[in-house]
Amino acid sequence: MFALVDVNNMYVSCERVFRPALIGRPVVVLSNNDGACIARSNEAKDLGVKMAQPWFQVRHLERQAGLVALSANFELYGDMSSRMMSLVGKYAPKQEVYSIDESFLDFAGVPGNLEVIGREMRARVLQWTGLPTSVGFGPTKTLAKLANHIAKMADRSPGSYPSRYAQVCHLGTASRAELRSVFEVTQVGNVWGVGRRIAARLEEQGIHNVLELMRADTAMLRKQFSVVLEKTVLELRGTACLDVDHEPAAQQQIMCSRSFGSAVTEISGLVEVVSQFAGRVAEKARQQQAAAGAVHVFISTSPFRTQDRQHSPSATLPLSSPTADSRVVIGAAVRALQRMYRPGFNYVKAGVMLVDLQPESQQQGVLDLFAPGDAQGSLSKASAPRLMAVVDTLNQRFGRGAVSVAIASNFNGGTQKAIAKQERRSPRYTTRLDEIAIART
Amino acid sequence: MSSYEPGDHPFARVGREPGADTTTLRASVAIGFGSPSGDTGVTRLDLNDLLIRHSQASFVMRASGDAMREIGIDDGDLLLIDRAIDPVHGHVVVAVVGDEFVCRRLSRQGPHIRLQATRIDCADIEAREGMTFELWGVVTHAIKALPA
Numbered sequence: 001m002f003a004l005v006d007v008n009n010m011y012v013s014c015e016r017v018f019r020p021a022l023i024g025r026p027v028v029v030l031s032n033n034d035g036a037c038i039a040r041s042n043e044a045k046d047l048g049v050k051m052a053q054p055w056f057q058v059r060h061l062e063r064q065a066g067l068v069a070l071s072a073n074f075e076l077y078g079d080m081s082s083r084m085m086s087l088v089g090k091y092a093p094k095q096e097v098y099s100i101d102e103s104f105l106d107f108a109g110v111p112g113n114l115e116v117i118g119r120e121m122r123a124r125v126l127q128w129t130g131l132p133t134s135v136g137f138g139p140t141k142t143l144a145k146l147a148n149h150i151a152k153m154a155d156r157s158p159g160s161y162p163s164r165y166a167q168v169c170h171l172g173t174a175s176r177a178e179l180r181s182v183f184e185v186t187q188v189g190n191v192w193g194v195g196r197r198i199a200a201r202l203e204e205q206g207i208h209n210v211l212e213l214m215r216a217d218t219a220m221l222r223k224q225f226s227v228v229l230e231k232t233v234l235e236l237r238g239t240a241c242l243d244v245d246h247e248p249a250a251q252q253q254i255m256c257s258r259s260f261g262s263a264v265t266e267i268s269g270l271v272e273v274v275s276q277f278a279g280r281v282a283e284k285a286r287q288q289q290a291a292a293g294a295v296h297v298f299i300s301t302s303p304f305r306t307q308d309r310q311h312s313p314s315a316t317l318p319l320s321s322p323t324a325d326s327r328v329v330i331g332a333a334v335r336a337l338q339r340m341y342r343p344g345f346n347y348v349k350a351g352v353m354l355v356d357l358q359p360e361s362q363q364q365g366v367l368d369l370f371a372p373g374d375a376q377g378s379l380s381k382a383s384a385p386r387l388m389a390v391v392d393t394l395n396q397r398f399g400r401g402a403v404s405v406a407i408a409s410n411f412n413g414g415t416q417k418a419i420a421k422q423e424r425r426s427p428r429y430t431t432r433l434d435e436i437a438i439a440r441t
Numbered sequence: 442m443s444s445y446e447p448g449d450h451p452f453a454r455v456g457r458e459p460g461a462d463t464t465t466l467r468a469s470v471a472i473g474f475g476s477p478s479g480d481t482g483v484t485r486l487d488l489n490d491l492l493i494r495h496s497q498a499s500f501v502m503r504a505s506g507d508a509m510r511e512i513g514i515d516d517g518d519l520l521l522i523d524r525a526i527d528p529v530h531g532h533v534v535v536a537v538v539g540d541e542f543v544c545r546r547l548s549r550q551g552p553h554i555r556l557q558a559t560r561i562d563c564a565d566i567e568a569r570e571g572m573t574f575e576l577w578g579v580v581t582h583a584i585k586a587l588p589a
Contacts, residue, residue, distance in 0.1 A: 021540040021573050083497040128498035128525050130577075309484065310496075344484065430500065439535050439544040441506040441514055441558075 001114055001137055001172050002144040002244070003105040005088045005121070007081075008132045008152065010101035011039035014080045015070055017130035018429050018437060027068045030055055032293035032322055032356055034071055034423060042156055071422035074294040074355060078316025079430045082298055083129045086312045090303055091121050096244040097257055100296060100355055104141060106244040118168040137170040141242045142235035145192040146210070147171040150182060161185070183210035183236075193232045198225060210236065254290070256280045257351025263302075267341050270299060270350060271334055277352040278333035282326040285354055286388055291322035293356025295329055297336040302348040311347075313340035315431070322358055325384045326391065329354070492582055498525035500578060502535060502542060509533070509544055511559035514583045520544060522578035533580040539572050544580060 007013055011029040016022045026043035030036065037044075037053050047065055049058050061067035081100045089095040094106035107114060118135040125133050134155065136147025151169035154161035161169075161182060171179065186209055189199035194213075205224075207213050214236045222230040231241040256277040264270055274297060285292055298314035315336040319328060333352050427435035493499045504518040512533065514520070520535065528534050530549040535542050536556055545556035545566060554576075556566040568574040 019540065020537045020575050020577075023573075087497045128495065130524065309490075433501075436519075437500075437502045437542050438505045439502040439520055439542040441504040441509040441516070441544045 001107045001110075001139060002141050002240075003092065003107060003114070003118065004098075004102060004136045004141070004144040004148040005105065005125075005133050006102040006148060007084060008134055008155075009039055009041055010081070010131075011072065011077055012041040012044075013131050014077050015073070015426055017080065018076075018426065022068060025066060025068055026061070027070065028055075028058070029070050029072050030424065031072060031358060032318070032422075034069075036358075037069075038072065038356065069424055071425035072293070072356060073425050073428060074296070074316040074318050075428045075431045076426065077355075078294075078296045078314055080129060080131060081296070082312065082314030084125055084131055084133070085298075085314075086300065086303075087125050087128060088121055088133075091117060093304070094244045097255070097298070097351060097353075099255060100353060104144065104244050107137075115168055115170040115173070118170065122168060133167075135168045137168075137172050139172050139238050140235040140240040141244075142192050142232055143171050143238070146186070146190065146236070149190050150186070180211060183214065186210045188213050191232060191236065193228060198229065201225070254281045254284045254288070254292070254357065255351065255353040256284075257298075257349065257353075259349045260347070263305075263346035263348050265344065265346055267338070267343070270337055270341060270347060273350050274299075274333050274337045274352060275330045277350065278330040279326050281352050281354050282324050282329040282388075283392060285324035285329075285357070286392060289360045290354075290357045291324050291360050292319065292329065292354035293322045293358065294318045294354075295332040295336065296353040296355050297333050297340075297351070298353075299337065299340070299347045299350045301345050305346065305348070308346050309344075311342055311345040313342075315340045316355065318356075322356070323384075324354075324360065325388060492521055493523075494581070495523055495525035498523055498578075500524070502544075504544060504583065508558035508560045508563045509546075512546070513585075514544065514580075515585060517586070519584040520580050521582040521584065523581045524578040526579040526581070528576050528579050535577045535580060536566075537573055537575045537577050538566055542577065547576070 012022075012027045015027065015029065022041075024043065025041070026047050026049075027041040028037040028044050028049055029039035031038045034055055036055060037049055037051070037058065040049050040051070044067060047058075047061055047067065049061070049067070055069065058067065059069075062069065077100060084101075085095075085097050085103055088103055088105060092105035092107045092110060094108070096104040096106075098104055110117075114137050118137060122133050122135055125131055134148050134152040136144050136149070136151050138144040138147045147165075147169040150161050150165050150171075151167055154163060154169065155166040158166075165182075171182075174182070187199070188194050188202050188207060188210060189196065191210060191213065194202070202208075202213065207216055213233060216233060218230045218233055221233060235241050258273075258277075260273070264273070278295065278297075281292075294316050296314065296316045298312070300312035301308055301310045303310060317332040317336045319332060323329070329352075427437070429435060429437050489496070500522045502520045502522060504514050504520055505516060507516055514533070522535050526532075528547050530547060532547045533544065534547045534556070535544050537543075538556070543556065543566065545558055548555040548557050548565070554568065558565075566574075
């Protein structure tokens with residue numbers, strides 16, 4: 001049985017942990033340079049604020065509806081994410097961190113009532129970190145993801161689904177009749193891997209809800225759509241096609257993480273892995289014409305090697321301007337690693353994630369006034385796209401890794417002075433000593 | 442898999458095996474400059490292990506004020522807060538009152554929750570209608586910097 005755990009409105013929820021007065025109020029989090037809304041509280045969604053909507057379009061709601069807008073605080077989100085990830089990772093033998101706020105868990109071989117375990121896990125994450133989560137269980141990853149959607153909607157809009165599914169929904173133990181009634185009221189666009197375009201094409205064929213999608217002819221789907229959609233339907237029917245650590249092409253987030261064959265203790269080994277992962281995610285970002293506003297890196301020891309001391313830190317470095325330049329991404333990832341590495345631990349897993357993704361075209365030309373002439377010369381922005389295109393072509397022709405960025409010992413991948421406009425950023429409560437919260441005594 | 446009982450596997454482990462023979466560990470001396478986690482399993486004392494019981498639930502704040510001085514919390518001290526501990530009567534807690542964090546001793550009599558300063562002339566804080574009032578975490582340590 002698989003589970004998908006995710007944090008409700010992650011960025012807003014992180015802000016609310018340290019400012020509980022924001023609970024119940026409409027809140028949005030703005031992207032780099034305070035340009036667009038990249039996270040919305042339920043109250044903000046109810047006001048009609050759309051995902052990625054430019055801030056100037058909703059600015060009037062500040063006065064009219066008490067909308068609170070905050071600049072993104074990726075260091076805070078990254079740290080809160082790693083707390084939540086390492087907590088839920090204790091509940092199942094296999095974990096796949098899928099994005100900054102989502103994790104798949106493989107419960108194969110775990111005895112007991114999973115719904116009870118899921119509710120216990122949710123309560124623990126809420127108490128320990130302050131973050132509210134939704135948990136979905138299902139015999140396949142696609143069903144777990146759908147169960148998660150149901151858990152969230154049942155909680156958020158009572159009446160949309162039976163209230164017993166609120167917060168934690170287990171589709172693996174539901175009866176056929178229950179499944180049918182749930183699938184019938186769920187639109188195909190809510191299924192993992194069914195994007196807006198595919199959903200529209202399915203609608204044209206008369207396939208509107210999940211029940212109709214499940215009953216569709218897989219041979220037809222493969223022929224008219226893709227093998228991926230065929231697999232999605234098989235997964236909806238309960239045949240697992242996807243393993244933990246085996247994901248369909250995702251567009252929302254870009255992430256590369258893997259468990260090592262054997263434990264790594266030296267920083268040199270970690271630098272190698274992390275820079276390789278960082279190069280991969282930068283390449284993926286370029287393929288999607290996306291640019292990242294920040295890089296999130298984590299390393300972790302194994303909670304199942306109980307004889308080992310545990311250390312599972314993470315760090316998020318904001319980039320001065322959004323980029324998919326391998327050199328900048330790798331430089332930031334390595335600096336994040338150097339900041340959190342501690343000797344003497346057996347690390348078994350590492351990951352690099354690009355966050356605050358935005359379309360490449362949306363990037364505004366920011367004059368990098370603080371860029372030192374020389375350092376910036378080697379990372380000249382004007383030549384970067386061409387250079388990266390050449391790197392990608394060479395790697396495609398000669399195999400991945402044919403060309404990569406050399407990590408010199410004093411590598412300093414472009415000094416990232418924080419010039420991004422972040423006028424409304426909350427303090428970095430958990431990663432900077434001079435920004436920790438004040439408790440009045 | 443038996444990691445559902447919090448008591449079974451303490452999440453933040455101290456630097457030695459549970460049940461290991463502590464006397465032999467104490468007696469052994471690490472010689473040379475090898476890795477701190479060598480064959481003997483002896484590791485240098487680590488404040489993370491000593492002060493932090495639940496790493497994912499631990500947060501740091503700074504005290505500001507003198508209403509808790511009698512219990513040893515001075516202006517400027519670092520407060521270690523553990524959200525995994527259920528607050529009970531007598532605990533020093535951090536609570537959210539309105540839009541600020543407040544550090545007080547928790548007094549719980551039946552359904553009545555009050556936050557008490559240790560300084561006598563300081564009024565108790567109680568939940569009021571329309572004001573955020575929420576226990577946030579239990580203060581486990583106050584760290585004081587001495588002139589050095």
